[in-house]
Amino acid sequence: MTRPWIAAAAALTLAMSGLSTPAAAQAAAPHAASAAASTPTTNATTDQAAKADAVAQASGFKIRPVDDAWRAALPRNAEAATQAYLDRLPADVQAKSAAYWEGGYWMQLWNLLLGLAIAAAFLAGRRAARLRDWAQRVGRGAVRRDMLFAGAYLGLSELISLPLSLYQGWWREQAYGMSTQTVVAWFGEWLMATSISVVLGGLALGGLYALIRRAGERWWIWGTAAGMGLMTLMVALAPVFIEPLFNTYKPVEDGPLKRAVLQMAHAVSVPADDVYVFDASRQTTRISANVSGLFGSAAVRLNDNLLRRTSEPEVRAVMGHELGHYVMNHIPKTLALMTLVLAAGFFIAQAALQSLLDRFAHRTGVRRVDDVAGLPLLLSVFSVFFALATPINNTITRTQETEADRFGLALSHEPHGFAEAQLRLVEYRKADPGAVEEFVFFHHPSTRHRILDAMRYREAMNLP
Known part of the structure; x- marks a missing residue:
């Protein structure tokens, strides 16, 4: 709640991975089709599936294993094939997944309420006004004062929120078998992330109040422009300067998998000359990948869990999806x-x-919009607004995820690999929500809808 500027940029960076390209989606579609036709395709072998399932079971997440014969015997009907995939999820796995995901709804609420409570505590008794007066004495200048106040407020808010952050970011992840960190390692990363947020947030909010003083009642127009400029800058720079602070990135070893991913990238004109792996297993058991870059650059990256826990067809399907984000210009569209x-x-x-x-005013000692002591109130208004706008933001992302899914299927030609990867994501994402629940709370399509798309592609292309 206390970092709307940084949180928005971080959300874009993590959810969409900094993807862009000068090519339009319509122009890319023929390339995707030709790449799918020319790229060798294979289904997961029994040995690969067994290896992936063994790693998954070691992390406490078990999917009923199958072989190529099971896939070949699936019904041709997409709905029936989708249900066959979902039936491989044991009841206890689905219950655990649903409990974790639905608990996240409450976490959103508790974070909002805690942020509002912190803001109220600072405003009551003129505490924020006294903090502003201290910042004025130390900063000796309006801009420096505002930056110092904002940084101090953000830092204190994060410190007060530490118990909830510890519960949400470490204890809860440990309880559901997804965190691989010690509490000391988690705290070290929390401290580094908080420090970055405090510094960048202080600079951004200090700049915002300078705009408010200069622009008067039209500050909201200039604030929007400055906010989008900052978000664009963060999306471009975070993969280069911030993310490497938390993980080590290195080239994937040469081999068939690397060549297959680069072949897909080059087939759709993604300017990448290597594939990188990062050590996410230091923090989590989750699988993930991204294609980051803006302004004509691109970096194809996947985490080591994806390499260890999945087969080559799954990796190809996932990377086809990520390349789809890049080719379809989803980051520029999302920014717009x-x-x-x-x-x-x-x-x-x-x-x-x-x-x-x-x-x-009689309680806070703050009477003017351009008084930085009113920052807790400004952030509270923003927090409530963005909480109410959750279905809108989720729909924007979910729509683009669906587009990337379909692009990736055409590029990778791996409906079974894609479906297998979606089953693994049930580790932390509810598989089959209701329509209203999915609309409000899901930033990605549900597992059922994503596998159904894959099986429709299989049925239309008459694949095994």
Whole structure:
């Protein structure tokens, strides 16, 4: 709640992986089709599946194993084949997955409420005004004062929130068998991430208040432009300067898998000359991958869990999806759509802030919108707005994930590999939610919908 600028940029970076390309999606579609036709394809062998399942079972996540004969015997009907895949998930696995995912809804609420409570505590008794006066004495200048105040407020808020962060980021992940970190290692990364957020957040919010003073009532327009500029900058720079602070990136060893991924990338004009692996197993058992880059650059990256826990067809299917994000320009499109959402948030904040300040001035000692001591109130308005906008933001992301799924299927020609990978994601994502639940809370399509797309592709292309 306390870092809307940094959190928005981080969300874009992690969820969409900094993907862009000058090619339009329509122009890329023929390349995807030709690549699928020319790239050798294989189904997972029994040995590969057994190896992947052994690693998965060691992490406490068990999917009923199958072989190529099972896949070949699947019904041709896409709905029936999808149900056959979902039937491989034991009841206890689905129950554990649903409990974890649904618990995340409550975590969103508790984080929002805690942030609002921290803001209220700072505003009550004129604590924020006294913190501003301290920042004025130390900073000796409006911009330096505002940056110092913002950094101090963000840092104190993170410190107060540490118990909830520890529960959510470490204890809960340990309880569900997904964290591989010691609490000391987790705290070290939390401290580094918090320090980065405090510094960048202080700079960004100090700049925002400079805009507010200069632009007057139209500050929300300039604030939107500055916010989107910052988010774009973070998406471009985070993979290069921030993410390597938490993980080590190195080239994947030469071999058939690396050549297959690069072949797919080159087939759709993604300017990548290597494939990188990073050591996510230091933190988690989750599988993931991304294709990061803006302004004509691209880095194809996957985590070591994906290499250890999955077969080559699964890796190809996952990387086809990630390349789809890049080719279809999803990061620029998301930034454009987020401009509208952010503009609405700034406009509402501008409309509500002055009346809220007038109403509570006797308690807070803050009367002007351009007074940085009102930052807790500004962030509270933003937090409530973005909480209410969750279905909108999720729909934007979910729509693009569906597009990338379908692009990846055409590129990789691996419907079974894609379906197997989706089963593994049930480790932390509810498999079969209701329609309203998926619309409100899911930033990716549900497992059922994603496997159904794969089986429809299999049925249409008459694949085994």
